[in-house]
Each structure stands twice: as C-alpha cells, then as structure tokens.
Amino acid sequence: MLSLYNTKIREKQEFTPINPPFVSVYVCGPTVYGHSHLGHGKSYVSFDVLLRYLRYLDYKVRYVQNITDVGHLTDDADSGEDKLQKQAELEKLEPMEIAEKYTASYFHDMDELGNLRPDISPRASGHIPEQIDLVKTLIEKGFAYQVGGNVYFDVSSFADYGKLSGRIGDQQKSGTRISVADDKRNPRDFALWLEAGKDHILKWNSPWGWGYPGWHLECSAMSMRYLGQTIDIHGGGLENVFPHHECEIAQSEAATGKEFVRYWMHNNMVTVDGRKMGKSLGNFTLLSELFSRWDPMVVRLYILRSHYRSPLDFSDQGLAGAKSGLERLLSFRSRCGHPKVGTSTQVVDELVAATESDFRKAMDDDLNTPGALAVIFDFVRAGNILLEGNISEGDKFQMVSLLDNLVTGVLGVELVLESNGGSTEDLCRILGELRGYLRKNKQFQEADKLRDSLAEAGFSVRDLPGGISEVTPDL
C-alpha cells in the first residue's frame, strides 16, 4: 500500500484516490524566462517517479503541469516588472518569444532526463478568462475586494489561511524590505489582479481594467479547469509552501467551498556547499552544462540516490559516484543481452519475485528511491553470480524484464545505450569477436592494440571466460 508524506498533516499517510483507479496530479511548472538548472531537474525527476510509480500500480493518472509565462514579478511588489518582460528587454525579444524559447529549452532538458511529458502543459497566458472568472467569483462571494484597478484576496475572510505552512499568527516579519502596497486592507492580503502600468506589455482587459493576474491565480484556475475542484495530489518545491500554495488553497477553497487538494507533496532543494541553489544566489548549474560533462542518466541516478524530501548537496564527487553506479547497472544489463522468452528456473523466479516485492516495499514508503536502488543493487550482485554459471535464455529474460520494469519503467533510468539503428551495437559485437579471435590465437599485441584504440575512441572491452570478448560504449 502506497503511503505518501502529506505536508498538510506533516506525516505519512496511506494514499487513496477520490475516484480509483483515476488519480489527478498537478505539479507547479517552471516560469519560462531562463534555462533549467539542477534544482528544476531534481524537482521534476522526483514527480516523474511519482507518476511512473502510480502508473506501475495501475492507476490511471492525469498529470497536469503548468508553464508560467506571465504574471510573476521580478522582486518588489511595487516595481510591477514582469520577469518575462525583463528578460525580453535583455534579449531584445518579445515576451512571448522568451516564453517560447525557454519552454522549448525546458522540455528538451526534461526529455534528456527521461521525464515523461505531462498529459497537459497549460500556459498561464492561455487561461486568462478562467482566472478572471475566478476573481469574479471571489469578489461575489465576499472573499476579495477591488481597489482601483487592483483586486486583493481578503485573508481575514478565510479562516484556514496559514494552515498549510503553519503561519497562523501575525508574527511574520512583513514589510521590512518590501514596500507593502498601501491600498491593501491588510498587509497579508495578496493580489488576485493587478492594474498594468503604461509600460507593461503583458496585459489583458478585465472588469477591473487592463491588467494581469496575480502570482498565485493560474495554478488554481488551471488545476480546476483540467482536474476538477478537488484534486488528489498537488506537488511543488518546498519553497512554494508559503506563500504560493497557501494562497492557492485560499483562493480555490473560498471559491468552491470544497477541499482543494488531498495530498500536498513537496520536494526539497538542491544545495551547493549547504546553500540553496537558485537564481538569487547565482550559484546554479544549468542542466545543459551538466549534460555536457555527464550523461543525463548519470544526473538522473544522482538525483534518485537521495530521497525527494532530503536536500541534495551538489558535488562532482557525488556525480562521479552515480556514474560508477550506473555503469554497474549498464554492465549487468549488457551482460544479459537480448534474451528470448523461455522457461525459467525456480531460483531465478524467486529472486525476481523477491526483488520486485522489496522494491515495492521501498517505493510504497513515500517513494524511497535510495532504498529501492539498494534492492536493485542487491539484485544485480545476485544476477552477476548467476551469469557466471550457465543460465538459460528464459532466466535471462526474467532478469531483463525485471530491470526494464523497475529501473527503466519506474525509476526512468534508461539502461540500453542509444545507438543509431543498432549499427553501434553490431559493430561492438563484431569488434568483440575480433578481439576474442586474436586472444584465442595468442596474438596479444594485436589484441591489446585493438583494446587501446577502442579505449581511445570511448569503448570498453571486457574479456569473458572461454575466449569471448565484449565491447561496450562508455558513458
């Protein structure tokens, strides 16, 4: 039975969807005004594994992840400067060109990491009418008020405000650095709709004049549009608990009178020397930069080696460790080859069954991927021992299926190296045969020269007993 840590109650809880087998999942997507860094990678890999595991458990999941292409401000509430607009000015492009460019970049990086595409990737800019409707409803129901061209949510009208984050009282430091907009009734009130200044490019007409939606509105509006008023799981980064998710709850529940989200899931940060990786500190490493030095699957495995609710401290040493680990998995997978279905022995059947059962136990426990990986590594050791002996195609097939289901299927770690139409694989086989032939004939100099050349070109050679050699491309 899957249990998930629910931020709402701050403990693990058995997961039961509202309408099994259907599960609705909403995850806060990126604001597309820059390339993705490792922090984005960790977050979206974590939720990708959630999705994959839910599907492995035969749930029918609808996964919505927004693209924020409007409405977030750069810093202070009074500057009124849109992030996208600012970036557009820097790059001398239209804001929508910026959105398009970085949306493409985001999807490219996520594809590289092996994340499955969301079922729906709604753009905030494409859902302005829904957001305006939501604001109207909130005004009608007395949860929001208009001041000039601005509309604010009246926090005092919603008793549960602050419940998720535990910020109930008024002890928060507020207005120390931000100049609190003085037309608010209460400093804690947050904007639903803001009047656009003269220079504001991204703006829409509304009952309150030309403006743009508040920072938190889009997720509520799009979540309700595609997943209904109450959703099963809402995910996001830990830093979004307050204010973003708190505001989403207030808006949504005030408007519908129903519970907005049943399970709140938050993933922890990537840190660098103990400090949060992020835009503001400028200490981020872009995924594209990582991919130039490490195979994307190395990065993925690196992320999965720690729990999603633990911070991940970025280090090259950690990545190197992940690389060695991945090589171990790849090497085992490659030793199994491409076996055909057949009868398998009891020993292998039992090993495979026990592994799958232990793997599920780890994953059921709030997606314990480090634990699940430990189970896989134990399996690989046992499998390697079996491969030393003479095992049948059927046995190998069982083991390969397990790897494909769990490691590739659930964890999303691809274990078959891409080759162009199989030609690389064929060449490796032929070169392996050649080295085997040379060794058999004790032409060691030639055999070693071949091995050296292959190493230079980025291939490893493994000699097996019986004069057989294998050639595999390096990571």
Place this chain on the structure above:
RNA sequence: GGCGACGUGGCCAAGUGGUAAGGCAGUGGACUGCAAAUCCACCAUUCACCAGUUCGACUCUGGUCGUCGCCUCCA
C-alpha cells in the same frame, strides 16, 4: 522574531523501539596472457552532544551545540 527541516563510516545515503541497507572510494584474495569487469573477504561496538523514558534507543521525550530552508519571485 515566527514557522519548519536536518546533523549516520573517507564521500554520498537508507533505516526511525530490538541490536547499523546500499552506492562510491579503499584494502586483501579469486579469476585473467596482462588489464578491465565480475565474485569473495575486510571496511561505523556506533548513529552531533548531554540527560530521561524503556528489559532494550540511531529510532521516543527534554535540553545543548551546529547547519539549512521559508517568512520577497524562485523547483
């Protein structure tokens, strides 16, 4: 000031009341023409520190120290 999280071997990282998973690195051995891979063995009497509860605590309670996140957009 308020809310919250964390501190496990050289590095990374699970475990959360019954006597420390796994990965990386390292050491010794087997195998090998040599290497690599693989396998075997070794590698924390101990889980920041101090009290307490308990037959028993890394795991619960209280305290101390240290680190970090959020309270401003951020995955």
